[in-house]
Amino acid sequence: xxxxxxxxxxxxxxxxxxxxxxxxxxxxxxxxxxxxxxxxxxxxxxxxxxxxxxxxxxxxxxxxxxxxxxxxxxxxxxxxxxxxxxxxxxxxxxxxxxxxxxxxxxxxxxxxxxxxxxxxxxxxxxxxxxxxxxxxxxxxxxxxxxxxxxxxxxxxxxxxxxxxxxxxxxxxxxxxxxxxxxxxxxxxxxxxxxxxxxxxxxxxxxxxxxxxxxxxxxxxxxxxxxxxxxxxxxxxxxxxxxxxxxxxxxxxxxxxxxxxxxxxxxxxxxxxxxxxxxxxxxxxxxxxxxxx
Amino acid sequence: xxxxxxxxxxxxxxxxxxxxxxxxxxxxxxxxxxxxxxxxxxxxxxxxxxxxxxxxxxxxxxxxxxxxxxxxxxxxxxxxxxxxxxxxxxxxxxxxxxxxxxxxxxxxxxxxxxxxxxxxxxxxxxxxxxxxxxxxxxxxxxxxxxxxxxxxxxxxxxxxxxxxxxxxxxxxxxxxxxxxxxxxxxxxxxxxxxxxxxxxxxxxxxxxxxxxxxxxxxxxxxxxxxxxxxxxxxxxxxxxxxxxxxxxxxxxxxxxxxxxxxxxxxxxxxxxxxxxxxxxxxxxxxxxxxxxxxxxxxxxxxxxxxxxxxxxxxxxxxxxxxxxxxxxxxxxxxxxxxxxxxxxxxxxxxxxxxxxxxxxxxxxxxxxxxxxxxxxxxxxxxxxxxxxxxxxxxxxxxxxxxxxxxxxxxxxxxxxxxxxxxxxxxxxxxxxxxxxxxxxxxxxxxxxxxxxxxxxxxxxxxxxxxxxxxxxxxxxxxxxxxxxxxxxxxxxxxxxxxxxxxxxxxxxxxxxxxxxxxxxxxxxxxxxxxxxxxxxxxxxxxxxxx
Numbered sequence: 001x002x003x004x005x006x007x008x009x010x011x012x013x014x015x016x017x018x019x020x021x022x023x024x025x026x027x028x029x030x031x032x033x034x035x036x037x038x039x040x041x042x043x044x045x046x047x048x049x050x051x052x053x054x055x056x057x058x059x060x061x062x063x064x065x066x067x068x069x070x071x072x073x074x075x076x077x078x079x080x081x082x083x084x085x086x087x088x089x090x091x092x093x094x095x096x097x098x099x100x101x102x103x104x105x106x107x108x109x110x111x112x113x114x115x116x117x118x119x120x121x122x123x124x125x126x127x128x129x130x131x132x133x134x135x136x137x138x139x140x141x142x143x144x145x146x147x148x149x150x151x152x153x154x155x156x157x158x159x160x161x162x163x164x165x166x167x168x169x170x171x172x173x174x175x176x177x178x179x180x181x182x183x184x185x186x187x188x189x190x191x192x193x194x195x196x197x198x199x200x201x202x203x204x205x206x207x208x209x210x211x212x213x214x215x216x217x218x219x220x221x222x223x224x225x226x227x228x229x230x231x232x233x234x235x236x237x238x239x240x241x242x243x244x245x246x247x248x249x250x251x252x253x254x255x256x257x258x259x260x261x262x263x264x265x266x267x268x269x270x271x272x273x274x275x276x277x278x279x280x281x282x283x284x285x286x287x288x289x290x291x292x
Numbered sequence: 293x294x295x296x297x298x299x300x301x302x303x304x305x306x307x308x309x310x311x312x313x314x315x316x317x318x319x320x321x322x323x324x325x326x327x328x329x330x331x332x333x334x335x336x337x338x339x340x341x342x343x344x345x346x347x348x349x350x351x352x353x354x355x356x357x358x359x360x361x362x363x364x365x366x367x368x369x370x371x372x373x374x375x376x377x378x379x380x381x382x383x384x385x386x387x388x389x390x391x392x393x394x395x396x397x398x399x400x401x402x403x404x405x406x407x408x409x410x411x412x413x414x415x416x417x418x419x420x421x422x423x424x425x426x427x428x429x430x431x432x433x434x435x436x437x438x439x440x441x442x443x444x445x446x447x448x449x450x451x452x453x454x455x456x457x458x459x460x461x462x463x464x465x466x467x468x469x470x471x472x473x474x475x476x477x478x479x480x481x482x483x484x485x486x487x488x489x490x491x492x493x494x495x496x497x498x499x500x501x502x503x504x505x506x507x508x509x510x511x512x513x514x515x516x517x518x519x520x521x522x523x524x525x526x527x528x529x530x531x532x533x534x535x536x537x538x539x540x541x542x543x544x545x546x547x548x549x550x551x552x553x554x555x556x557x558x559x560x561x562x563x564x565x566x567x568x569x570x571x572x573x574x575x576x577x578x579x580x581x582x583x584x585x586x587x588x589x590x591x592x593x594x595x596x597x598x599x600x601x602x603x604x605x606x607x608x609x610x611x612x613x614x615x616x617x618x619x620x621x622x623x624x625x626x627x628x629x630x631x632x633x634x635x636x637x638x639x640x641x642x643x644x645x646x647x648x649x650x651x652x653x654x655x656x657x658x659x660x661x662x663x664x665x666x667x668x669x670x671x672x673x674x675x676x677x678x679x680x681x682x683x684x685x686x687x688x689x690x691x692x693x694x695x696x697x698x699x700x701x702x703x704x705x706x707x708x709x710x711x712x713x714x715x716x717x718x719x720x721x722x723x724x725x726x727x728x729x730x731x732x733x734x735x736x737x738x739x740x741x742x743x744x745x746x747x748x749x750x751x752x753x754x755x756x757x758x759x760x761x762x763x764x765x766x767x768x769x770x771x772x773x774x775x776x777x778x779x780x781x782x783x784x785x786x787x788x789x790x791x792x793x794x795x796x797x798x799x800x801x802x803x804x805x806x807x808x809x810x811x812x813x814x815x816x817x818x819x820x821x822x823x824x825x826x827x828x829x830x831x832x833x834x835x836x837x838x
Contacts, residue, residue, distance in 0.1 A: 055372050075374050076374075078372065079374040107374065
């Protein structure tokens with residue numbers, strides 16, 4: 001049976017004046033998965049999430065969320081989507097408790113128990129006003145609120161990069177549990193390590209185009225990592241244009257990645273293969289560098 | 293801890309109190325600065341008034357900016373809430389209305405505080421605030437409100453509101469980057485400059501129809517962008533902008549027009565309102581216009597056969613009455629019978645004003661300025677511009693030489709605002725005795741305007757003031773007829789004494805007028821440089837204890 005589609009977007013275009021941010025982006029998001037949306041700065045990740053959250057309009061294309069067209073069902077759809085962005089700035093002259101009492105009335109499925117539970121686990125004082133909280137704390141509260149609306153889709157935009165390590169692990173686990181309960185997460189981040197073993201799917205967006213949309217465990221299956229050492233550095237193989245540097249290792253050797261299909265002679269590289277696993281970071285670097 | 297729903301008024305109160313606190317701090321700060329200046333430089337109360345008036349004029353800008361800045365930082369999450377965009381739009385409109393209310397209340401508080409310090413601050417009130425201040429403070433020393441002051445406050449508020457809405461409130465379709473505002477930010481400065489000049493023009497008192505058109509134009513522009521921002525997805529081209537603006541503008545006119553038609557038979561409507569509608573409508577709808585004019589005139593008991601003829605010519609023969617035609621009713625006789633300002637204007641509008649003779653203009657101005665029931669305002673420059681769009685230099689010169697004092701003054705104001713500087717110089721030299729008298733008594737603030745203008749204009753040629761030594765001048769002995777002999781050489785002295793008298797005067801409104809004239813005139817680039825030099829020189833002179 002085909003897994004249910006949460007989002008089906010076709011040929012989405014978004015421009016700001018002369019600047020094209022999204023260029024005919026096709027994207028399908030399946031229910032229950034944890035998507036890592038990766039891309040360099042300015043690639044269009046936040047814009048894509050804003051469009052999916054109904055915050056921003058797109059110039060062309062079609063978007064269906066939960067089988068309904070976004071254009072005509074914005075209000076219904078918003079009830080099912082939680083959106084947390086690092087750009088969100090709660091600037092209200094209210095205490096957190098007062099604010100969320102008002103906020104919760106707008107959502108049909110608001111889970112007060114979950115909200116109170118998470119807030120107390122993180123020891124936030126609800127009687128304090130928003131401006132007394134740090135940016136990271138505000139983001140944590142926003143993420144808790146987004147979970148408490150019992151969404152089916154959670155869009156998380158760069159939020160975890162402002163969290164401390166403990167908070168990051170705590171919330172990543174929360175998001176994974178949310179997916180295990182049938183929810184769907186699309187998360188953008190520049191700290192790729194944090195989702196290395198958590199994201200079920202990886203999407204790479206570069207210059208407004210989707211380069212890769214695949215299950216994370218398959219993201220590296222067509223790629224080969226080789227290691228350049230002092231002994232083999234003069235070999236002609238390392239002069240190949242299709243080879244992309246992805247990092248220097250602790251033993252001062254350098255790792256390169258290439259696509260299997262782009263190297264004809266398999267025998268040529270067998271002796272240089274780096275046996276270590278290709279990380280998501282390296283996959284991201286390979287695709288974005290190759291695109292450039 | 294148990295939390296309860298926070299009603300909207302409570303949220304508004306919180307925002308209001310925040311702003312009140314900020315504004316109050318600014319008042320105290322400015323007050324302290326003023327007091328320090330007063331103590332160190334002495335007799336420097338004008339700076340306090342200037343500081344307060346600055347705060348008053350810009351408090352609207354400050355509050356709206358602060359509010360909309362708050363609003364736009366909250367825009368992202370507001371838009372992600374599951375509420376329809378229509379509701380969002382409505383809430384936004386309500387929010388804007390509350391802001392206007394807040395601006396009004398807070399600026400009133402500032403004004404009342406400034407009034408407590410100096411009654412001269414009353415000059416800066418708008419009419420509603422004026423009434424409010426009188427009511428709250430139960431005082432009778434407030435100066436009468438000039439019309440220009442009211443307009444100044446009103447237009448500043450309107451313009452600032454519109455400009456803020458256009459530039460600070462982001463377009464919710466495209467929120468976060470530089471390009472996301474309804475108007476690209478790169479054009480912001482040009483629009484600010486444009487609105488500043490429009491504001492200056494409005495303050496100078498243009499004909500009502502121009503004021504009204506500018507206001508409607510801004511309103512249409514503002515409405516268009518609001519609608520576009522909330523209901524349109526794709527950016528629209530220039531032709532759409534033109535079409536939408538035209539539609540909205542037509543809609544505004546239609547509403548006004550329908551309103552006028554409906555009001556014709558509304559017996560409870562005051563006649564001055566009817567008369568102003570006639571001014572607007574003109575011959576747009578003969579039946580309505582004619583009927584309204586007749587009703588206004590009947591209510592003033594001046595409807596007779598002559599009047600019927602005039603109205604007949606105006607509405608049915610499709611031409612304005614020739615003021616020189618001996619067959620028509622005498623325009624002077626007609627306006628003499630007028631009992632309200634609007635019916636006065638409306639009666640003149642029945643005639644072809646461009647054919648008015650100098651004698652007729654003199655008489656009309658005299659009637660206008662001497663009728664006790666017209667809200668006489670020494671700064672009102674409307675009457676001459678209403679009577680004639682453009683005066684020839686010859687006719688203006690005739691008016692400047694008029695034997696009627698009010699006419700000379702009006703002509704001088706017109707010469708100042710239309711920049712006929714040569715005439716001002718001529719006039720000052722020719723009527724130096726009049727100026728000497730006026731300046732000595734410091735009753736005619738207009739003299740300051742004209743003399744300052746002449747001084748500034750000539751300064752750029754002579755650059756006298758920077759080189760002159762004023763220490764030996766006794767301004768009390770300085771006779772203005774002296775300058776007739778050698779005007780360029782004496783300009784520095786003239787300016788120095790002019791300001792010295794203003795500063796020493798106990799007539800506290802004069803410095804306000806002086807400052808306001810700076811404000812009005814400083815848009816002239818040629819004058820601005822000299823103005824800065826003169827101001828610096830004045831400060832230096834004061835520092836030397838002069």
